[in-house]
Every structure is written in C-alpha cells, then in structure tokens.
Amino acid sequence: MMRAFRPRGPHTVFAFVFALWTTLSHAAAADVSGAFSQLSQGRIETRVVSLKELGLLSSVSLTAPDTRREFFLPVPADVPITDATLQFDGAYVRGDGGRTTMLLSLDGSPVLSRSFTQANGDTSLSLGVDGAPRAAGYVRLGLGFASVINDNVCTDQTAIGNLLRVDPSTRLSYRFNPADVHDLRTAWSALPYAPVLAIAGQKLDAASLDTAWRTNALLQRDGKRPVMQTVPTVGSTVDLSGVDVPTALQSLPAFAALASGGKHAIANPAELGAVLALAPRAVFGPDVVVADQPLRAALSAAIDALRAQVATAAPDALGNFDAWRSHAIEPVAAPLAAGEARVAHLGGRAVIVIGDNEGAAVLARGWRPIDVSNRVVVHQIDPGARTHGDMIPLADLGGQPRSIDVHDTASWETSFDMAAASGNGQLPQEVVLDLAASPTLSDGRATATVYFNDVMIGAKLLDVDGRRQRLELPIPRYALARTNDLRVTFRRQPDAGCQARQSYPVSVLPSSFLKLAKGTPDNDFVGMAARYASSATVIVPRAYLDDAVHSVPRLATLTGAAGIAPLPARFSVAADGADARPAGPFLAADVPLADEKNHVEFSNNHLMLTSAGGDKLIDVSGLSKLAVVSVAQSGEQSGIVYRSTGDAPVLTDKLQLSRGDIAVVDSTGVLKQFDTVHPDDLSAGESSTQWVTHHWARWGIPAVLLLLLILLILFAQRSRRKNRTKP
Incomplete structure (x- = not known):
C-alpha cells in the first residue's frame, strides 16, 4: 500500500521543490535540444511548374491529320520526387468528324490514349508521375493527335476543323527533400x-x-x-x-x-x-x-x-x-x-552561397556540368575566352544534331545570343546546314525551309537518298537580333496510293555550322550586341549602391536586353558630379557621359528625339514611369544609354531590344522603337558584288542578247541604206 508523501519540515519542502524544478528544467532543456536538432530536418519543398512559366504564353494547337509535340518540365536532377502529378489542361474541336485520337506519354512511354466523339469538349486530366530520379533534370511530356476522316486512306484526310489545344496552364506538381x-x-x-x-x-x-x-x-x-x-x-x-x-x-x-x-x-x-x-x-x-x-x-x-x-x-x-x-x-x-x-541548407532548404564574381562564374551554363561538389573554388575561369575561329558548330550554340521523323511537317530549331556568335570584329554572315533525308515507299520528296528570326533565308527540295546535302544561306543584316532563333522546317509529300500513313526521318548533321566574317557593327542595338561580345563595361552612378534592391534587377535586365554576357563584362561606378569617360563599348545607366552624342534628350518628364539629319521626331513633356534606351557615343566610343524619369519603371524580361537604336520602355516592355541609322533600310544585306554574282544569269544574259539584237537591227538598217544609195 502506497504511503502519501508528507513534508517533514522546511528543508524537506525545499528539497522537493528543488528536485521538481531540476527535473522540469532538464525536461525543458531536452525539449529545446530536440527542437534544435529537428529545426532544419524534414522540411519538404513543393514545386509547381507550368508551361506558361517555361515560356508558352499562348495555347498550342495540334492539327490533323497527325501532329506530335514534346514539352520538357524541369525537376531537380538526380533527386527522387514524391506526390508528382501532371495536370494536363486542354480542349478539342472535331468539326470535320471522323476518328480523332489523343496519345499522351511521359518520358517516352505511352500512358494514356483517348478518342473523341463529340463536336468539341474538354481534355483536362490528372496523371500520376513516376518519382524516380531523372539524370536529365526534366519530365518529358509527349502529345500526339491523329485524325482520320475516312477509313479509306486514299481519301484526303485534311481536316482544319479537327484539332487539339494545349493550354499554358498545363503543369507538373511534385515534392522533394532538400536534404x-x-x-x-x-x-x-x-x-x-x-x-x-x-x-x-x-x-x-x-x-x-x-x-x-x-x-x-x-x-x-x-x-x-x-x-x-x-x-x-x-x-x-x-x-x-x-x-x-x-x-x-x-x-x-x-x-x-x-x-x-x-x-x-x-x-x-x-x-x-x-x-x-x-x-x-x-x-x-x-x-x-x-x-x-x-x-x-x-x-x-x-x-x-x-x-x-x-x-x-x-x-x-x-x-x-x-x-x-x-x-x-x-x-x-x-x-x-x-x-x-x-x-548550404538554411532553414532546411538547399541554398547556393556565392562570395564574389569568380564564384558566380562557375554557375554559368557552360561550366555548370562540372559542379558536382557541394563546394567549388574557382582559381581561374576566362568567361570571355573564344574557342572557335570563324566557324561555330551549331551544336555549340545549343542546336544539337539529331534525326526527326516527319509525316507531314516537323521543325528543328535552336536559339543563341549575339554575344555567343560574334566578337573580334566578326559578325554572323552565313548559315551552313548539312541535311539528309531518307527515301519513302513512294519516293516522295522533302523540302527544307530555313528561317532566321522568322525571316525566311532559304529553302531547298531535298534529294531523298540519305546522303548529305549542304545549304549555304547568307544572313541578311536586318534579320540579326540580340537573341537569334534559327529554325529549319521540313515538309514531306504524303505517300501515294492506299498505304498506311508513315513517318520518315530527316537529319540535321553535326557538320552544320554558323560562319562569321569581318564586319563593322552599326550603331544600333544589334551592332552593340556584336561589340559587347568583345568588350563591355557597365557604368552606374553611386546612387545605385544605395538602392540595391531595385538597381540589381534593373542592371540584370538591361544587360540581358542589350546582349552583354554577365561574367566577362567590366563594372564601374561613376563619381558623383563627374561625366563618365568610357574606354570601350559601354552600357551607362542613369550616368552623364563626356562628349555625348545622342539623338535623345530626356529629362525628368520631357522627351525629345531627333533624326540623323537633325529633324525633330518627337517632343513630349509630362511623361512618367518611362525610360529611354538609346545607342549613343561618348567621344569615339559607342554604347547604350539608359535614362529614366524620377519614378523609374520596373523593368522585366519583357524588355527585348532588337532593331533600331532608340526604344521608349516601361514595365510592359518596348512601347515605341525608332531607327535613325537605317530609317529606310529595305536591302537584303547583299553587297553590289554579291548582287552581280547572284543575279547576272537572270538579268545579264537577257540584257546582252537584247543589246546584240539591237546592234543587228541597226547594222541591217545601215546596210539597206547603203544598198539604196548605190547607183
């Protein structure tokens, strides 16, 4: 039988209280210790990646009779993911009837197929995604859409009313452990x-x-x-x-x-x-x-x-x-x-810690594959080093050589910055493509159409014998931009007769390259992007140091829009009250320049633009939340100048500088663009020698024949007159 505790005196009471306090203190300390042990443990990160975030700003349509597309949704490389779900959002229309089928695949494996029977409908669905680590760092979403109006395949299957729409809200959600x-x-x-x-x-x-x-x-x-x-x-x-x-x-x-x-x-x-x-x-x-x-x-x-x-x-x-x-x-x-x-793992999250510019250099895309350690020390990296001469393989610009199965139409494309394809006084001059196409059962032909920034620069009817064929296509000056997109669209003639529809491969071969040539860049945005490939200095006022939260993203956006590679560029802070004197190509943000020559006069709320001939293009006051980006000169040096009103706009990635030399911008991007260097430039970028070389057979031979005919007529008339005058 338990005996109740009874205090025997003040010392006994004190001992009991002390023991109780000690016990509770140790328990509290143990709880605090455990809490700190678990403070950064077990935190799971959740990610949602949509096609809109990846740059798909509008819906994509897959058309009849057969179209296939792939989308790449990023995930942490070599890290297992959990609770991964693909939410596919889209719709279809079936105005031309027949059989229509959607096929959805993940990482190359078909996972779902649906046939549609209504005139239109919703295709939204949710799918579980395998959580295995992916070394490539992405989940590959494949979509196929096929339409057959009539089971008799000899019938024309063209159906403009049958299509599948993929919405940009399509997304992948998943979780992973930062540990x-x-x-x-x-x-x-x-x-x-x-x-x-x-x-x-x-x-x-x-x-x-x-x-x-x-x-x-x-x-x-x-x-x-x-x-x-x-x-x-x-x-x-x-x-x-x-x-x-x-x-x-x-x-x-x-x-x-x-x-x-x-x-x-x-x-x-x-x-x-x-x-x-x-x-x-x-x-x-x-x-x-x-x-x-x-x-x-x-x-x-x-x-x-x-x-x-x-x-x-x-x-x-x-x-x-x-x-x-x-x-x-x-x-x-x-x-x-x-x-x-x-x-580091601060707060349970994986955090990248950078100390200086050299440390940031190892995070550049070209060096990132070697970052297989939790700590890297850069002793020397030359981010501006050029490893090519006047020919750059397209694979080095992101255009990986590969084969494409083409049933009707398919495209191969790549994008690259001007800074990656110029420098040392050289500019992109020519695209050289080595292509090959396989034969078809009915010996159907294939065509290749080449676009440079959506400007068609050439096309060719390919021989379907599987052998290499070379296309050498000059790049017009007006087609160059700060960011350049090269696209090759292949089209094949469908098989003749009552045969099953098939796809046949075409290839862009590894020997394809971009050819550079010596040239003097113009004083416009494209020309400055070419100059920046060799040298660039970013100049800011001291006021930018006191407003880092806003000036850091502003400089990052401006340099990206101008075509300045972030790592090799030099950085300079102008002294208060002094005009900057750049020694080479520059980008000056809200900085006065010595001996400045600029077509723009821009004060706090007043904008005036003049043409190369001195004519006034615009004179407006009362402006706010605007900025002007223009190509100017300081002494003998050319560069881009950014100046804003007192209430500067928040620049975003929507700012894209392409043609021209003056841009009025705000937070939505470029509002108005001017070209005072080539206001009436309609040329295709050919020199007079190139024009003669390319066109002499078309115009020269007929002109010579016409001249000979005229001479023969004159000679015959002269001979008749002589015969008439003879006695």
Missing part, C-alpha cells in the same frame, strides 16, 4: 521559377552590387524570375503569418515573442536570430545568397545573441544548438575563399 541536394549542379536544377536572391541590405558596396547583378543576370538567362530579399534588421517589421514556432522553443523568450504570428517588430538581436533560424520564406528564405562580409557579420551577430539566450534559459541544449548552427548557419556565415561557391 537530397548535395552539389551545386543539383542545387541549381532545384531552384524554383522565382528564386529568392538575398543580399545584405538596401545599401551595398561596389563589389557586392557587382556580384549581385551578375548572379541575378545568370538566373534570368536560365528563365528564372529572381525576387530580391535583404537580411532583416532589429527594428524592422516582418510578417510572420503562417510561421509555425515549435512549442519547445517557445520556452526561449526570442521564440516566444514570435509565436503569435502576424506583423511583428523585431525587438532585439536574439529575436532576429530566432527569425533567421526559422527562415520563413517571406522574411528570409533565400535560394541564392550573395554572402559578402556585412551579410555574414549580421547573420553571425544575430545567432550569437540567440546562443546567449539559450545558454541562460537552457544551458544543456547548447551542444545541440552548436551542432545545428554548424550544419545550418555556418555554411552561409563562414568566410568564403576567393572564388568559392558552396551549398
């Missing part, structure tokens, strides 16, 4: 569509701003839309809505102050350390960090203050706290070696 991300290459592939780029604060020094805009530009070049974020400070108000503070950590005053959520003003460094430890996405949840000395110092000071509070409230938890700090905080807060980039 599975162990190297820089995988961390880059795991970045979301809108990654958070964190910097120390609103004000940066020149070196940190330089690294930040280059990193932002690298993200934009990979189709990302970076979101800027700064480290919060004591006194700043943060939104903690939806932030879950572990119950055990609420025994610490810093975490207890955050538990109520909502808007909260950070009262002291320990509370700041608690915010950084929780790393809520909306407050400080970076995917990429420019870890300069001020950012590392702020992070270390806040975590030191939090550690002091832990030492007071739960000293037995210090061991686990220090272990958590070493794993989650130190990879960001520890000093980086010159040229270092590393992977």
Whole structure:
C-alpha cells in the first residue's frame, strides 16, 4: 500500500521543490535540444511548374491529320520526387468528324490514349508521375493527335476543323527533400521559377552590387524570375503569418515573442536570430545568397545573441544548438575563399552561397556540368575566352544534331545570343546546314525551309537518298537580333496510293555550322550586341549602391536586353558630379557621359528625339514611369544609354531590344522603337558584288542578247541604206 508523501519540515519542502524544478528544467532543456536538432530536418519543398512559366504564353494547337509535340518540365536532377502529378489542361474541336485520337506519354512511354466523339469538349486530366530520379533534370511530356476522316486512306484526310489545344496552364506538381541536394549542379536544377536572391541590405558596396547583378543576370538567362530579399534588421517589421514556432522553443523568450504570428517588430538581436533560424520564406528564405562580409557579420551577430539566450534559459541544449548552427548557419556565415561557391541548407532548404564574381562564374551554363561538389573554388575561369575561329558548330550554340521523323511537317530549331556568335570584329554572315533525308515507299520528296528570326533565308527540295546535302544561306543584316532563333522546317509529300500513313526521318548533321566574317557593327542595338561580345563595361552612378534592391534587377535586365554576357563584362561606378569617360563599348545607366552624342534628350518628364539629319521626331513633356534606351557615343566610343524619369519603371524580361537604336520602355516592355541609322533600310544585306554574282544569269544574259539584237537591227538598217544609195 502506497504511503502519501508528507513534508517533514522546511528543508524537506525545499528539497522537493528543488528536485521538481531540476527535473522540469532538464525536461525543458531536452525539449529545446530536440527542437534544435529537428529545426532544419524534414522540411519538404513543393514545386509547381507550368508551361506558361517555361515560356508558352499562348495555347498550342495540334492539327490533323497527325501532329506530335514534346514539352520538357524541369525537376531537380538526380533527386527522387514524391506526390508528382501532371495536370494536363486542354480542349478539342472535331468539326470535320471522323476518328480523332489523343496519345499522351511521359518520358517516352505511352500512358494514356483517348478518342473523341463529340463536336468539341474538354481534355483536362490528372496523371500520376513516376518519382524516380531523372539524370536529365526534366519530365518529358509527349502529345500526339491523329485524325482520320475516312477509313479509306486514299481519301484526303485534311481536316482544319479537327484539332487539339494545349493550354499554358498545363503543369507538373511534385515534392522533394532538400536534404537530397548535395552539389551545386543539383542545387541549381532545384531552384524554383522565382528564386529568392538575398543580399545584405538596401545599401551595398561596389563589389557586392557587382556580384549581385551578375548572379541575378545568370538566373534570368536560365528563365528564372529572381525576387530580391535583404537580411532583416532589429527594428524592422516582418510578417510572420503562417510561421509555425515549435512549442519547445517557445520556452526561449526570442521564440516566444514570435509565436503569435502576424506583423511583428523585431525587438532585439536574439529575436532576429530566432527569425533567421526559422527562415520563413517571406522574411528570409533565400535560394541564392550573395554572402559578402556585412551579410555574414549580421547573420553571425544575430545567432550569437540567440546562443546567449539559450545558454541562460537552457544551458544543456547548447551542444545541440552548436551542432545545428554548424550544419545550418555556418555554411552561409563562414568566410568564403576567393572564388568559392558552396551549398548550404538554411532553414532546411538547399541554398547556393556565392562570395564574389569568380564564384558566380562557375554557375554559368557552360561550366555548370562540372559542379558536382557541394563546394567549388574557382582559381581561374576566362568567361570571355573564344574557342572557335570563324566557324561555330551549331551544336555549340545549343542546336544539337539529331534525326526527326516527319509525316507531314516537323521543325528543328535552336536559339543563341549575339554575344555567343560574334566578337573580334566578326559578325554572323552565313548559315551552313548539312541535311539528309531518307527515301519513302513512294519516293516522295522533302523540302527544307530555313528561317532566321522568322525571316525566311532559304529553302531547298531535298534529294531523298540519305546522303548529305549542304545549304549555304547568307544572313541578311536586318534579320540579326540580340537573341537569334534559327529554325529549319521540313515538309514531306504524303505517300501515294492506299498505304498506311508513315513517318520518315530527316537529319540535321553535326557538320552544320554558323560562319562569321569581318564586319563593322552599326550603331544600333544589334551592332552593340556584336561589340559587347568583345568588350563591355557597365557604368552606374553611386546612387545605385544605395538602392540595391531595385538597381540589381534593373542592371540584370538591361544587360540581358542589350546582349552583354554577365561574367566577362567590366563594372564601374561613376563619381558623383563627374561625366563618365568610357574606354570601350559601354552600357551607362542613369550616368552623364563626356562628349555625348545622342539623338535623345530626356529629362525628368520631357522627351525629345531627333533624326540623323537633325529633324525633330518627337517632343513630349509630362511623361512618367518611362525610360529611354538609346545607342549613343561618348567621344569615339559607342554604347547604350539608359535614362529614366524620377519614378523609374520596373523593368522585366519583357524588355527585348532588337532593331533600331532608340526604344521608349516601361514595365510592359518596348512601347515605341525608332531607327535613325537605317530609317529606310529595305536591302537584303547583299553587297553590289554579291548582287552581280547572284543575279547576272537572270538579268545579264537577257540584257546582252537584247543589246546584240539591237546592234543587228541597226547594222541591217545601215546596210539597206547603203544598198539604196548605190547607183
């Protein structure tokens, strides 16, 4: 039988209270220790990738009688995914009747087929996706649409009323564990569509701003839309809505102050350390960090203050706290070696940490395949090095040689920046394509039509004997742009007679290349993109250092639109009150230039443009939220000048500079474009020698024959007159 506890005196009571307090303290410390151990564990990232985010801005139509398309949806490379679901959104119309079929495949394996019998309908569906790791870093979605109006295949199956529409809202959703991300290459592939780029604060020094805009530009070049974020400070108000503070950590005053959520003003460094430890996405949840000395110092000071509070409230938890700090905080807060980039797991997320420009260089697309470590130190990389002469294989520009099965129509295409295909005084002059086409059962012919930035530059009827055929196609000057798209469209004549419909391959061979030639770039946007391939200097005012949150994405967007490669470019900060004197091709943002020659006069709300002949094109005042981008000269040097109104627009990736030398822009892109260099340029880019070479047979021979005929007529008339005058 248990005996009830009865206090025997004051000493006994004190001992009991002390024992109870000690027990509870040890229990609380154990809970705090466990909470820190689990603070960065088990956080699962969720991603949703839509075709619209990948650049498909409008619906794609698959037409009758047979069309096939593939879409590539990115996932983290070599990382298993869970709860993966493909939501396919689309619709069909079947105005011409007959049999219509949709075939959907994933990674090359057919997974679903549907036949449609109504005049129109919805094709939306949801499919589970295999969670196996994918070394290529994408899920391949294949779609096929076939229509047969009449089972008698000798009948013309053309049906403009039968088609399948793929909506840009088609998306892949999945989850993955950031703990599975162990190297820089995988961390880059795991970045979301809108990654958070964190910097120390609103004000940066020149070196940190330089690294930040280059990193932002690298993200934009990979189709990302970076979101800027700064480290919060004591006194700043943060939104903690939806932030879950572990119950055990609420025994610490810093975490207890955050538990109520909502808007909260950070009262002291320990509370700041608690915010950084929780790393809520909306407050400080970076995917990429420019870890300069001020950012590392702020992070270390806040975590030191939090550690002091832990030492007071739960000293037995210090061991686990220090272990958590070493794993989650130190990879960001520890000093980086010159040229270092590393992977950290801050707040349970995989984070890329960059210290300087050399560290950012290893994240460029050309070097990323070697980033198979969680820490890389760059000793030397020349991002501007040219490894080709006057011929660049199309494979080096992203156009991988391959074979394409063609039933009716199919296309091969690639895109490349002007900076990748010019430099050293050379410009793209000619596309040389080596093609081959297989024979068909009915010896049907095949054609190849070549487009350069949607300008048809040539076409050929191919021999269907499987042998190599070469097309040498000059590129007109007016077709060049900052970003160039090369497309080859193949068309085949359907088999004759009552035969089953079949596809036959055509190939773009590895020997295809882009030919360069010496040329003097014009003083327009395309010409400047060619100049930037050899040398570029980005010049900003000191005011940009005090407004880093806005100036970093602005510089990244401007350099991308102008065609400046982010890594080899030089960076310069102009002194206050002084005119910049560039020594080579330049991009000057809101900076006055010495000896400036510009067709644009732009003040806070007044815009005036003049032509090359001095005629006034436009004179308008009262403007706001606009900027002007123009090609200008400073002394003997040519460059692009950006100037904005007092209320500068927020530039986005919609800003694309192509032809012309003046563009009025806002947040939606280019509003109006002018060409004062070639206002009436309708030439195809041929010299007089080329014109004679290409056209002498067409015009020269008839002209010579006509001249000979006239001479013969004159000679005959003269002979008759002589005969008449003879006695």
